Amino acid sequence: MTARQADLFEVPGPSGLRTGEKFLNANEESAAIAAIDSAGLEPFRFQGWTGNRRTTSYGWRYDFEDGGFARAEPFPDWLVPLRDRAEAFAGLAPGALVQALLIHYPVGAGIGWHRDRPVFEEVVGISLGAPARLRLRHRTGPRAFDRAEQFLAPRSVYLLSGEVRHAWEHGIAPMAQPRWSITFRALSALGLRQTQNGPDGDPRPGRTG
Numbered sequence: 189m190t191a192r193q194a195d196l197f198e199v200p201g202p203s204g205l206r207t208g209e210k211f212l213n214a215n216e217e218s219a220a221i222a223a224i225d226s227a228g229l230e231p232f233r234f235q236g237w238t239g240n241r242r243t244t245s246y247g248w249r250y251d252f253e254d255g256g257f258a259r260a261e262p263f264p265d266w267l268v269p270l271r272d273r274a275e276a277f278a279g280l281a282p283g284a285l286v287q288a289l290l291i292h293y294p295v296g297a298g299i300g301w302h303r304d305r306p307v308f309e310e311v312v313g314i315s316l317g318a319p320a321r322l323r324l325r326h327r328t329g330p331r332a333f334d335r336a337e338q339f340l341a342p343r344s345v346y347l348l349s350g351e352v353r354h355a356w357e358h359g360i361a362p363m364a365q366p367r368w369s370i371t372f373r374a375l376s377a378l379g380l381r382q383t384q385n386g387p388d389g390d391p392r393p394g395r396t397g
């Protein structure tokens with residue numbers, strides 16, 4: 189897949205946001221949901237608080253309990269072709285998306301306002317199951333925000349880069365139907381430094397994922 193396909197388009201709002209519908213077909217979506225469901229996801233934990241969504245990471249993981257950034261299990265085989273397609277969609281070099289996060293949002297779960305951690309640069313998400321709205325906001329004053337919203341069709345892909353990734357926050361309101369997502373991330377310059385100078389002297393993250 190390339191970014192030049194007819195069903196990919198630039199969306200209005202903050203720059204750096206791009207979406208593509210029909211990134212997966214219905215069979216691929218079912219297979220991906222089944223693979224996520226059997227991947228041993230665990231409730232997301234943040235400083236003693238437990239969220240409703242369930243997650244697991246590959247390649248690298250960011251531990252929100254201890255603030256640590258560490259190697260995780262390598263990508264499972266089923267994820268590698270999706271990672272390759274996500275890189276092509278985003279115009280990234282093969283192997284750039286070194287981290288994958290699987291999320292299952294049961295009914296009533298969402299994700300609060302946040303920016304992804306600064307160890308990461310480009311973020312490429314695949315949306316599965318219920319249609320969702322990616323809410324976006326950018327602070328313009330002490331209590332004022334610019335707001336935007338991006339509809340995420342099932343089986344679609346989105347890229348967060350540049351302005352929307354760095355200057356805007358994103359979140360998804362709790363939903364009435366279950367949703368699953370696959371988020372791939374590239375390392376930022378900070379992430380590359382941290383992975384080069386880790387406590388165990390790890391070299392740069394492997395290019396095989």
Ligand SMILES: O=C(O)CCC(=O)C(=O)O
Nearest residue numbers: 289291299304313369371
């Ligand atoms: O489920 C999604 O598509 C968004 C996930 C997300 O924003 C994150 O994990 O940082």
Ligand SMILES: [Fe+2]
Nearest residue numbers: 302303304358
């Ligand atoms: Fe995020």
